[in-house]
Amino acid sequence: MSDLWLYLHFPSLQLDCLHSKPGQPVVVLNKADNRIIQLNQTAYQCGIRSGMGLGTAASLCHGLQVAEYQQQLESDKLKDIASWLYGCTSDIALWPPDGLLLRVHPMLSLYGGLQPYWLAVKQRLQPLAFNHTYACGQTPLAARLLAREGLKLIDEEPQKLHEAIRHCPLSATDLSTKQQHQLTRVGVRRVGELLAISTTELSQRFSHDLAIYTGRLSGHFSHPQIFYYPPPHFRQTLTLLYGVENSQRLLSPIQALLLQLEHFLRLRDKLTTRLLLRFVHQDNSTAELCIESAQAEYQASFWQSLIVLKLEKLTLCEAVHAIMLKVTELQDKPGQCQDLFAGQQGRQTPLQLLAQLQAKLGKEALKGLNLDDDFRPEQSTGYTEPDFTGTSCINRTLPSMRPLLLCDPPTALNEKVRLLHGPERIETGWWDSKPVHRDYFIGRCTKGRWLWVYRTPQAQWFIQGVFS
Known part of the structure; x- marks a missing residue:
């Protein structure tokens, strides 16, 4: 079986991570050249385009929300997506800041073919709601090239994949602007024309790096990958579009994090008794809120009810610009041993009631009674x-x-x-x-x-x- 790779390209990863109101025009700005690099559909309808300057974009759309580009944020989110996909595919390589490479051929026998495998990956990506393009290729660079070109090609026929690569322009490759200019001067404008030149001639006439890239793209040179293994604990960060000073307004982004936690615990058949919320301010200072439950749980609705009680007593000294949810203590889910004939005794177990009272009144406000062996x-x-x-x-x-x-x-x-x-x-x-x-x-x-x-x-x- 020949090698087959699948590349997932996320062109607007930071934009998709931002928590904003529906219908609000939002753009991501590259501060180095003061140009727009990511924008949502509302901003596009206002006439804003990628590569446009901030001044021009602001004149086209009143009330435009601008977020500064953070490459580290995209790289961290890429790891979160890889952890999420690990439940349906094994070999995943990170291509920061906006790409994932999946080794497909070892998984085909498990799923019974490429289409069932892609269906599983597609269903896995759907809840994340991240804008992405994808393509298959016989080499990692070939799959990356086709995905970045936006072809959305799922196929394992070598001739069809090779033909798709040949028609791609040099601007879709990872070659530098200088290398593309050198090739254009000698009449090479498409990848097919580049692959027609031997690697020996490329090395002699241009550079050794160009020959290595071409060899890896065509499959003549090996291209080893370092595969990602997800951490055993849950940690997710959600960046807010603007600072939030009212603690009650944090409920909506926190709910999004809790739903991700529920999926994480459900897949691993785990429970937890402790959550840690970390609120990040504009100067990167943080404030922490610990939520504990007497009964181990995984459901987002249960944890949200406790957080609502905690936030009622929380006063924010500064505006919150990002929220991190962290869970490090996991427990195995015990088997249920309820009486078949007892029926439903109530909506809450005693431990759930205890957790809600502790969240409302404080852990020290609730005590149990203990009998000591003393006659006094x-x-x-x-x-x-x-x-x-x-x-x-x-x-x-x-x-x-x-x-x-x-x-x-x-x-x-x-x-x-x-x-x-x-x-x-x-x-x-x-x-x-x-x-x-x-x-x-x-x-x-x-x-x-x-x-x-x-x-x-x-x-x-x-x-x-x-x-x-």
Whole structure:
């Protein structure tokens, strides 16, 4: 089987990454020469074209939104796309800042042919909504050349691929302007005319670099690739078109990031209990917001409900220009073991309710109760982390006839009480310098309340608790 490659070209990658309002004219400006290099459809309808100066573009469209070109942003987004495509194809090479190269021939036996393979890749790219062109080729440079020319050619017939390359102009190649000018002076204007010249003659008459490029384009020289392997953790950054100062307006771009996270976790059958949102300001300073859940989840709707509660209390000191979502702690998805006949018990599990309350009130505001093996009422209970897993079950016999409500500290008894049960002596604590010597009674006051009272050796009376 001959080699077959597929090149994906993303001509407006940074523009597609920007979070902007629908119908808003947006362009990406190359600051080096102050010219437009990327523009959306709305800007095109206003008469703006690629290569136009910023002054001319601004005069054609009032309210034009301009973003400065960032090559690193495109290179990072290229890695995100490669990670996304890794679920359907294995060998992916990065061609920054705007291209991906896929080695096709090892995958054809798995998918049963080129068309089913391309259908899988196409369906995989569809949710990303990135503008792209594509083409197949027998060499990496051939596939890149045809894709950048915008042919959208999916074919594995060598003769058809070779014929398509021959008709491409030199401007579609990766040759420098100087090399193209040298070739034009001798009458070479198309790739087919260039390939007709032997690599030896090219090396002698022009340069060694031109001969290597031509040899790799035709397949006479090998062109090794370094394939990309996605990281095991999730990390996505979304650049905003303008600074956002209201925390509630961050919900829309955050939702886009959460949907990407949901796809990431669903494909890997993983869950997470912790998200980290990092807000990037104009001076590259950052502010972080950590969202935790008592129950591991993957659904974007669940995490969004927690983030809404967190943002209600968040005050932004500066405008946010980019948002990064990072997840490093992943858990395996446990098997479901619900009772078949129990039916749906509610829309929320106890852990989901706990996560929402913690997001609203703060993690320190919620506590669980813990029973200690101590006969002193004030020492018999304490606070602990909330636990709905059933691992903190009580494995000892609890004292009977104890009130639900305890007075902390005990209050002096200043009313008449009729004693109905007792005494029960509690004498302990001599080892931790908190000794008690008390006689406990259950009584009823004149108002009808049932009280748990005790008497000290000094004949002082106190109310320890009230029965419900």
